[in-house]
Amino acid sequence: MSNSSSITQFLLLAFTDTRELQLLHFWLFLGIYLAALLGNGLIITTIACDQHLHTPMYFFLFNLALLDLGSISTILPRSMASSLWDTRAISYIECAAQIFCFVFLILAEFYLLTVMSYDRYVAICKPLHYGTLLGSRACVHMAAAAWATGFLNALLHTANTFSLPLCKGNTLHQFFCEIPQILKLSCSDTYFREAGLIVLSVCLGFACFVFIVVSYVQILRAVLRIPSEQGRHKAFATCLPHLAVVSLFVSTVMIAYLKSPSISSPSLDLVVSVLYSVVPPAVNPLIYSMRNQELKMALKKLIRSFFCQQQ
Numbered sequence: 293m294s295n296s297s298s299i300t301q302f303l304l305l306a307f308t309d310t311r312e313l314q315l316l317h318f319w320l321f322l323g324i325y326l327a328a329l330l331g332n333g334l335i336i337t338t339i340a341c342d343q344h345l346h347t348p349m350y351f352f353l354f355n356l357a358l359l360d361l362g363s364i365s366t367i368l369p370r371s372m373a374s375s376l377w378d379t380r381a382i383s384y385i386e387c388a389a390q391i392f393c394f395v396f397l398i399l400a401e402f403y404l405l406t407v408m409s410y411d412r413y414v415a416i417c418k419p420l421h422y423g424t425l426l427g428s429r430a431c432v433h434m435a436a437a438a439w440a441t442g443f444l445n446a447l448l449h450t451a452n453t454f455s456l457p458l459c460k461g462n463t464l465h466q467f468f469c470e471i472p473q474i475l476k477l478s479c480s481d482t483y484f485r486e487a488g489l490i491v492l493s494v495c496l497g498f499a500c501f502v503f504i505v506v507s508y509v510q511i512l513r514a515v516l517r518i519p520s521e522q523g524r525h526k527a528f529a530t531c532l533p534h535l536a537v538v539s540l541f542v543s544t545v546m547i548a549y550l551k552s553p554s555i556s557s558p559s560l561d562l563v564v565s566v567l568y569s570v571v572p573p574a575v576n577p578l579i580y581s582m583r584n585q586e587l588k589m590a591l592k593k594l595i596r597s598f599f600c601q602q603q
Contacts, residue, residue: 299384299458299462300383300384301381301382301383301384301387301462302381302382302384302387302462302463302464302469303380303381303382303462303463303464304374304380304381304382304464304466304467304468304469305380305463305464305465305466305467305562306374306375306380306467307375307467307562311378314375314376314378315375315376317375318372318375318376321368321371321372321375321570322372324368324570324574325364325365325368325369325372325574327574328360328361328364328368328573328574328577329361331574331576331577331578331581332357332358332360332361332573332576332577333357333361334577334591335353335354335357335577335580335581335587336354336357336358336361337594338587338590338591338594339351339353339354339357339590340354341594342590342593342594344586344590345586345587345590348411348422348426348431349408349411349412349415349530350587351431351435352404352407352408352411352431352435353408353580355404355435355438355439356401356404356405356408356537356576357576357577359397359400359401359404360401360572360573360576360577361573362393362397363393363394363397363398363401363569363573364569364570364573364574366390366393366394366397367390367394367468367569367570368570370382370386370390370468371467371468374467382469387469387474388450388454388469390468390469391446391449391450391453391469391470391471391474392446392447392450393446394468394469394470394569395442395445395446395449395450395471396442396443396445396446396447397442398442399441399442399445399446399493399497400438400439400441400442400443401442401541402497402500402541403437403438403441403442403500404435404438404439405500405504405534405537405538405541406438406500406503406504407434407435407437407438408534409503409504409507409508409534409538410434410503410507411426412507412508412511412530412531412534413507413508413510413511414426415530416511416514416515416527416530416531417510417511417514445493445496448489449471449489449490449493450471452489453471453474453475454474456474456475456478457478457479458474458477458478458479459477459478459479460476460477460478460479461477462477464477465561466561466562466565467562467565467566468565468569470565471490472549501542504538508531508535511527511531514527515527515528515531529584533579533580533582533584536579537572537576537579537580540571540572540575540576540579541568541572544564544567544568544571544572545568547564547567547568548564548565548567548568
């Protein structure tokens with residue numbers, strides 16, 4: 293009977309065994325990855341370079357783009373390399389590092405989205421106190437708390453998961469390393485210790501979700517009291533991107549982890565895992581830039597100044 297000490301590598305689930313489709317998968321993921329790099333990179337650069345965007349809302353958006361860039365970089369390059377070189381193997385250390393980074397970045401993103409809902413609540417429901425409640429120091433502390441909470445959670449989960457004895461092989465039914473797949477290989481009663489940590493994380497996540505819902509209920513009530521139609525439209529325009537990002541994040545995670553086992557299959561699981569791990573980081577920059585005129589103008593200004601310097 294083997295255990296975790298004798299496992300030096302894991303075998304990931306391949307999208308396909310056909311070489312032509314493996315190359316198609318590589319080029320498709322490469323396109324998505326480049327789009328995510330471009331979108332999030334432009335948002336990060338634009339906010340960093342434009343003084344007019346040095347406000348709490350764009351400070352949090354800057355952090356969100358960093359987290360999106362990190363999470364998709366944790367998953368896609370490794371998956372593309374597996375398809376390009378036709379290999380399923382991933383080392384024990386690399387798998388542990390991938391799990392830690394992905395859990396850290398995903399959880400930090402959700403906590404940051406919770407902080408961003410508070411930013412929108414204060415901006416619309418308490419506009420006269422916005423500068424006081426969301427000063428530069430408060431914003432840094434809230435963003436740091438989101439990153440630190442995600443880091444601590446990821447550290448606890450990763451350390452506990454990889455301390456379990458593994459005796460059910462080394463095959464993971466997923467195209468990247470994730471905690472539920474590692475737990476399926478465990479044969480120890482200490483499995484329940486990790487289950488307890490997961491329950492605590494779920495409770496914390498549920499509390500954040502309730503906070504977001506309550507914030508938007510208050511925002512909706514405040515917006516409907518605005519007398520002018522133009523004012524209501526402007527208020528909605530500043531909230532809709534964040535609400536869309538939260539909805540995309542929560543819905544894809546719920547589909548991935550709450551779907552009925554009766555409809556589960558390897559191919560469906562792969563598609564669902566792509567939905568929650570790949571799609572949000574690639575789509576979030578588009579959602580935030582689509583109707584944000586201030587961000588669009590700053591981006592155009594940045595692009596014009598770049599080309600002017602090249603001439």
